[in-house]
Amino acid sequence: MLPELGQVALILALLIAALQAALPLVGAQRGIAPWMAIARPAAYVQLLLVGLAFAILTYGFVDQDFSLRYVAENSNSLLPLAYRYTAVWGAHEGSLLLWALVLALWTAAVAHFSQRLPMPVIARVLGVMGVVSVGFLAFLIFTSNPFERLLPAVVEGRDLNPLLQDPGMIIHPPMLYFGYVGFAVPFAFAIAALLDGKVDARWLRWTRPWTNIAWAFLTVGIALGSWWAYYELGWGGWWFWDPVENASFMPWLAGAALLHSQAVTEKRGSFRGWTLLLAIATFSLSLLGTFLVRSGVLTSVHAFAADPTRGLFILIFLGIVIGGSLVLYALRAPGEEDGKSFEPYSRETLLLANNLLLSTACAMVLLGTLYPLLADALELGKISVGPPYFALLFTLLMAPLVLLLPFGPVTRWQREQVSKPLAMLLPWAGLALAAGVLAFFFAPQGSWKVAAGVVGAAWIGAGTLRFVWSRLRNPGSRFTAEMLGMTLAHLGVAVFLVGALLVEGLNVQREVAVKPGQTIEVGGYGFRFDGVEQRQGPNYKADYGTVQVFADGAPLVLMHPEKRAYASGGQVLTEAAIERGFTRDLYVALGEPLGGGAWALRVHIKPFVRWIWAGALLMMFGGLVTATDRRFRRVDTPPREVAR
Amino acid sequence: MTPPAEPAHKSNAMRWLPLAAFGLLALLLLAGVILSRDGNREALPSPLIGKPAPAFELPVLHEAGRLVTSQELAGAPYLLNVWGSWCPECRVEHPILTKFAESKRVRVIGYNLKDEHSDALRWLEQFGNPYWLVLTDYTGETAIDWGIYGAPETFLVDGDGIIRWKHVGPMSEATIRDELLPVLAEVEAR
Numbered sequence: 014m015l016p017e018l019g020q021v022a023l024i025l026a027l028l029i030a031a032l033q034a035a036l037p038l039v040g041a042q043r044g045i046a047p048w049m050a051i052a053r054p055a056a057y058v059q060l061l062l063v064g065l066a067f068a069i070l071t072y073g074f075v076d077q078d079f080s081l082r083y084v085a086e087n088s089n090s091l092l093p094l095a096y097r098y099t100a101v102w103g104a105h106e107g108s109l110l111l112w113a114l115v116l117a118l119w120t121a122a123v124a125h126f127s128q129r130l131p132m133p134v135i136a137r138v139l140g141v142m143g144v145v146s147v148g149f150l151a152f153l154i155f156t157s158n159p160f161e162r163l164l165p166a167v168v169e170g171r172d173l174n175p176l177l178q179d180p181g182m183i184i185h186p187p188m189l190y191f192g193y194v195g196f197a198v199p200f201a202f203a204i205a206a207l208l209d210g211k212v213d214a215r216w217l218r219w220t221r222p223w224t225n226i227a228w229a230f231l232t233v234g235i236a237l238g239s240w241w242a243y244y245e246l247g248w249g250g251w252w253f254w255d256p257v258e259n260a261s262f263m264p265w266l267a268g269a270a271l272l273h274s275q276a277v278t279e280k281r282g283s284f285r286g287w288t289l290l291l292a293i294a295t296f297s298l299s300l301l302g303t304f305l306v307r308s309g310v311l312t313s314v315h316a317f318a319a320d321p322t323r324g325l326f327i328l329i330f331l332g333i334v335i336g337g338s339l340v341l342y343a344l345r346a347p348g349e350e351d352g353k354s355f356e357p358y359s360r361e362t363l364l365l366a367n368n369l370l371l372s373t374a375c376a377m378v379l380l381g382t383l384y385p386l387l388a389d390a391l392e393l394g395k396i397s398v399g400p401p402y403f404a405l406l407f408t409l410l411m412a413p414l415v416l417l418l419p420f421g422p423v424t425r426w427q428r429e430q431v432s433k434p435l436a437m438l439l440p441w442a443g444l445a446l447a448a449g450v451l452a453f454f455f456a457p458q459g460s461w462k463v464a465a466g467v468v469g470a471a472w473i474g475a476g477t478l479r480f481v482w483s484r485l486r487n488p489g490s491r492f493t494a495e496m497l498g499m500t501l502a503h504l505g506v507a508v509f510l511v512g513a514l515l516v517e518g519l520n521v522q523r524e525v526a527v528k529p530g531q532t533i534e535v536g537g538y539g540f541r542f543d544g545v546e547q548r549q550g551p552n553y554k555a556d557y558g559t560v561q562v563f564a565d566g567a568p569l570v571l572m573h574p575e576k577r578a579y580a581s582g583g584q585v586l587t588e589a590a591i592e593r594g595f596t597r598d599l600y601v602a603l604g605e606p607l608g609g610g611a612w613a614l615r616v617h618i619k620p621f622v623r624w625i626w627a628g629a630l631l632m633m634f635g636g637l638v639t640a641t642d643r644r645f646r647r648v649d650t651p652p653r654e655v656a657r
Numbered sequence: 658m659t660p661p662a663e664p665a666h667k668s669n670a671m672r673w674l675p676l677a678a679f680g681l682l683a684l685l686l687l688a689g690v691i692l693s694r695d696g697n698r699e700a701l702p703s704p705l706i707g708k709p710a711p712a713f714e715l716p717v718l719h720e721a722g723r724l725v726t727s728q729e730l731a732g733a734p735y736l737l738n739v740w741g742s743w744c745p746e747c748r749v750e751h752p753i754l755t756k757f758a759e760s761k762r763v764r765v766i767g768y769n770l771k772d773e774h775s776d777a778l779r780w781l782e783q784f785g786n787p788y789w790l791v792l793t794d795y796t797g798e799t800a801i802d803w804g805i806y807g808a809p810e811t812f813l814v815d816g817d818g819i820i821r822w823k824h825v826g827p828m829s830e831a832t833i834r835d836e837l838l839p840v841l842a843e844v845e846a847r
Contacts, residue, residue, distance in 0.1 A: 085745045165783075168776060169743045290675060297679075308690060324690040332683055339676035346672055383685060390688035580771070 016081055016160040019069035023160075026062035026113075027150040029055050033120075034143030037136035042208070049136035056124040056139055059146065060117040067114045070159050071101050080166035083107065083159045089170040091552035091580060092178075099183040100173040105307060105323075106159035108186060112303070113149045115190045116197060120146065123198055123223075134216060137205035138198075145197055148330040156323045172552065175579040175586050181241035189234030189261055193299035195227020196268060199275075200296035203289045204338055207345045212289065217279045220292075222640035224275060225498070228268040229636030235261050236629035244591055249522065249600050249617045251625055254403040259382040260302030263375050267295040270371035272636075273364050281353045281426055283361055286346040287368070293342060297335040298375070304331055305382070356428040363421045367414065374410045378403065415469045415510070418503060419476020422496075423483065437483070438476050445471035459518025466514025473507040494642040502635025509628025515621040522618075524604070528611045532563075536618035538599065539563035545603070545612060553577040555588075558603045558612065562592065574603040574614075598622050706823060710814045711802035718769055718777060718791035725792060727818065734821075734844050735764040736837075737812040738788070739800070741772045742780035744808040750827035751784050757833050758787035763813075763841060767791035770800055770808050813837065815844045 033055035040048025070083070074097040079085040087107070088100045102111040120142045127135045153159070176182070202220045206212045238258065243251045252258065271291040278288040308324025355361040381398045419441075423434045449468035456463035481500055484492050521536040529544035543559040556576040562569045572590035579586070592599040597620045604613025705711075710727060717723045738754060740747040758765040767788035769777045772795060781791070794800055803812070813822040822840045824832060 082745060089743065163745055163748070167742070167745055167748065168779065171743050171745060286672075294675075301682075304686065328683065328686055328690055331686075335679055336676065336683070339679055343672040343676055383682075386689045386692075387685055389692060390685060 015069050016073060016078070016162065019066040020158070020160045022062045022066040022069070023150060023154055026059050026066065026117075027147065027154060029059045029062065030143050030146040030150055032143075033059065034140055034147055036140075037143070038140035038208075041133040041136040041140070044133075046132065049132050052136045052139035052143075053124040055143070056117075056120045060121040063110075063114050063117040063150075066160075067101070067110055070107060070110060071098060074098065074100050077170070078166075079168070079170050080162055080164060081159075082161045082163040085163055085167050085170040087171070087173050089172045089552070089580075092170075092173055093551050095183070096173055096178050099177075102186050103173045103177045106153070106157045109149065109153050109157050109307070110159055111187065112190050112194065113146065113153060115187070115194045116142070116146055116149060119191075119194055119198060123201075127219075130216075130219065133209070134205055137208055138201040141201035141204045142197055145201075145334065148334065152323070152326055152330065156326050172579055175553070175577065176245065178552075179241065179245055181237055181245065185234060185237040185241055187234075188230050188237060192227050192229075192231025192234050192268075193261075193264060193302065195223060195230055196264060196292075196296040196299050198223040198227065199271065199292040200338075203292035204341065206289065207338075207341045210345060212278075212285045212347050214279050214282060217275055217288070218645055221272075221275050221279060222642070222645045224268065224271055224292075225636040225640040228265070228272055229633040229640070231261065231265050231268060232629050232636065233633045235265060236626045236633075239629075240626050243622070244589055246587070249520075249589070249602070249615070249619065251516075251622065254381070254400045256382050257306050259378050259403075260305045263378050263382075264295050264298040264302060266371050266375035266378065267291060267298050270368045270375070271295050272639075273367050273371075277361055277364050281355070281361060283353060283355065284365070284368075286342075286348070289346060290342060291368075291372075293335070293338045297331075297338070298379075300327075300331055300334065304328065353427065355426070358424070358429050358431050360421060360424045360426045360429070363417055363424055366417055367421065370410050370414045374407060377406045377410065381406075415473060415506075418473055418506065419479070422477070422480040422499065422503075437479060441475035441479055442472060444475060445469075456518060459520075462514050462518030466510050466518065469514070470507040470510040473503060473510065477503045477507070493644070495639050495644070498635045498637070498639025498642070500635070501638055502632045505628045505631030505633075505635055507628070508624050508631055512621050512624030512626075512628055516619050516625070519620040520617060522616070524613060524615045526607050526611050527614050528609070533614075533616065535616045537564070538569070538618065539566070540601065540614075540616055542612070542614060544610065545606070548575075550577065553579045553586075556603060556606070558590075558601075558614075560590070560601050560614070562599060570599075572599070572601050574601045576603050593623060595623065596621060705804055705820045708820060709818050710812070710820050711799070713792075713799045713802065715792040715794055715799060718767070718774070718781075718793050725790065730764075730766070730814075731818045732816055733764065734813065734815045734841070735766050735789075737766050737768050737814060739768040739770050739805055739808045739810040741770050741808045742776040743772065746827045747809045748784065750809050751787075753828055753830055753833065755785060755787040756830075757837075758789075762845075764789040768800075768805075769793045769795075770805065771795060771797050811837075813840060813844070815847070 033052060036048040037052035037055075040046070040051070070081075072078075073081045073084045074088055075094070077084070077088065077090055077097070083104070083106050087103045088097055092100065101107045120139060123142065124135070124139060127138070199220045202216050206216055235258075238261070239251045242253065243249065271288070274284050274288045274291055277284050304324070304327045308327055381402050384398050419438055420434050423437055445468050448471045449464040452467035453460045453464035477500055481492075484490050484496065523533065523535050525533050527533060527542040529542055532539050532541040534540075539562065541561040541563065543561055545556050545558045548555045548557040554577070558574045560572045560574065562572060570592050572592055574590040575588040577586045577588060587602050589600055589602040591601075597618055600615075600617040600619055602615040604615055606612055712727045714724050714726045717725055740750075754765065765788055767786075767790070769791055772793070774793070774795075777791075777793070781788075797805075809827050811824045811828055812820055815821050821844055822837060824836065828837070
């Protein structure tokens with residue numbers, strides 16, 4: 014009976030969402046107070062109902078109710094308990110339910126934390142979020158029902174995709190969805206502003222923390238995905254420019270641009286129309302990402318679900334939401350004239366450059382991701398654009414961004430003499446270059462990449478710290494949470510650069526056939542292969558290898574790479590053994606058995622690889638810290654004039 | 658004197674640009690959806706089609722100790738259907754396959770993949786046994802030779818032991834009518 018209750022809860026949630034969409038929006042347009050007042054309670058009730066449905070589906074997994082088709086297809090009785098909870102979002106239907114739940118959470122949070130906003134604003138915002146919710150709940154109920162019964166029940170379920178039976182995968186999708194869906198808040202505010210006809214700096218100030226939090230979640234979500242790919246796929250790579258990765262990276266880039274343009278619009282009143290458009294674009298890209306992943310229009314290693322009917326449904330929904338928003342934008346967007354004027358060299362100009370570079374990078378990723386589809390549609394054959402295209406263009410676009418980044422914080426709004434920030438930063442640029450030259454000559458290989466990584470990281474790191482120092486040294490100036498957040502995020506970029514470029518340049522990789530007892534030398538370490546034994550896991554059998562690692566002749570660590578064959582479905586998975594380190598990871602993956610006790614062994618030395626995710630974590634903290642700035646919580650006062 | 662109107666007009670046109678860009682994107686995505694409706698677009702043709710079926714020697718589910726080899730099945734066409742008691746889609750396919758098997762056009766042989774012996778027997782008792790013979794492959798080693806990804810999958814092998822047709826996923830009545838029967842007619846005509 015419980016699943017039927019879950020079904021009813023979803024249907025009721027859809028009705029409530031429709032109510033939350035229609036009444037407050039119409040009420041705000043016509044000034045009918047009781048209709049607007051519906052928005053908040055509707056948001057709370059919706060959260061309750063979607064939460065109930067989610068809890069019931071979770072119970073189905075924990076209780077192993079194989080009469081539910083979704084449960085039977087994505088778990089079996091051998092599945093460890095922890096993974097039964099997370100199997101809920103292991104496939105299409107549950108992922109969408111999670112999406113809907115996260116949206117309901119964000120909506121309720123907006124309803125709760127917006128007490129000081131004027132009623133028409135909040136009614137419109139919640140109304141727009143209601144429209145999005147209607148789309149997703151309808152999609153769930155009509156095309157992807159997680160509560161569909163399988164009668165009579167099967168004795169045993171199939172298993173959760175073994176790739177997803179992993180701690181990293183437990184939190185990756187929720188984080189990603191918190192990011193994706195979080196962008197619905199600035200989006201809803203943008204639409205509310207367009208409906209209202211005036212773009213007020215006050216609503217912008219109010220949305221900035223939401224954008225920052227959403228972006229922080231998306232950052233950590235993407236980083237988790239990358240980390241997971243690194244240790245689970247057994248290839249040792251951390252980013253593949255795969256369509257699904259790109260689908261999450263596009264809203265990230267647009268969101269990063271949005272963070273910066275919101276700051277300009279809030280503080281100076283400039284770029285109003287552009288900020289609105291970016292807010293629409295960022296959420297649209299989140300929806301597009303969902304479409305690309307869920308429709309199976311693009312295939313990738315992630316292609317877990319593909320169904321054309323679903324694709325068509327989301328496409329129509331995209332058309333209504335994005336198309337409608339852009340029509341509204343075209344009709345109602347404000348002119349660019351009303352902001353405070355600025356001169357060619359000013360912080361505004363630098364942030365404009367930031368926005369241009371980030372949006373162009375985003376457009377480049379979009380083009381590269383969809384190009385194979387375009388080629389297929391025009392019958393030019395099956396083409397894959399591949400990492401070389403992305404890596405080259407992305408590097409070209411990010412290089413100027415890295416160059417300009419330290420100038421932003423030390424340049425004043427409106428007007429600045431170029432000489433001042435230049436004088437401030439020039440010594441540090443010199444230092445960064447010197448470090449780069451040293452790195453170039455000392456790097457055993459990949460000199461250019463290593464030098465570029467060191468120069469970029471040292472330049473951003475030193476330039477950012479120079480800004481901090483000049484703020485702290487001057488007793489009259491304040492150091493706000495917003496500045497701290499920015500500093501952390503920019504340092505995160507520096508740390509990320511170290512990881513990304515040094516691992517590209519210095520990675521050492523060997524694939525060898527080894528017999529038990531044999532030792533191979535890789536990058537100054539000795540790896541002695543001590544054979545493979547059979548082990549039984551809860552729902553898999555493993556070939557459990559043992560490798561003794563030596564550094565300078567002394568035993569360093571025992572590593573255990575595995576190959577797991579899962580009981581059902583028969584998928585074989587590589588579990589690489591990773592010895593983590595601050596400056597390098599040792600990475601050992603088991604290949605194929607070659608007979609006579611010999612095995613193929615893949616050994617990597619990955620210098621600084623951990624810095625990639627550490628950098629992402631710093632960016633995430635930057636976003637979160639920025640969101641705590643007290644200034645964002647004031648609604649009534651006009652924007653603070655920036656201290657000159 | 659109209660100069661002031663000029664920039665306003667221009668900026669108005671600019672405002673429709675994002676919508677136009679999205680329109681193009683939506684068209685492309687629509688094309689994508691239509692293309693992906695064509696199931697064959699993604700389906701990789703099995704490299705085995707037109708090639709001899711892999712040689713095998715597999716135990717029979719209902720007779721402990723009896724092994725059947727590929728040679729024993731040669732001489733007449735057979736339909737090899739991969740299933741498991743752990744496979745929900747097999748349940749969906751089961752009545753359709755049963756109906757087809759009752760037509761006795763061709764021997765329908767079950768290929769019980771990665772299952773437990775008792776589960777497999779119970780499953781057949783519960784839903785009925787349409788198979789002429791059920792082979793078992795509990796380690797999945799022979800399945801690798803056949804290029805089997807999972808269940809259900811179905812192969813049509815002709816009298817000379819050549820794989821003539823393959824279907825991944827549950828067969829529908831349309832699959833049988835539009836795909837299997839024409840190939841089968843061709844095979845029988847020879």
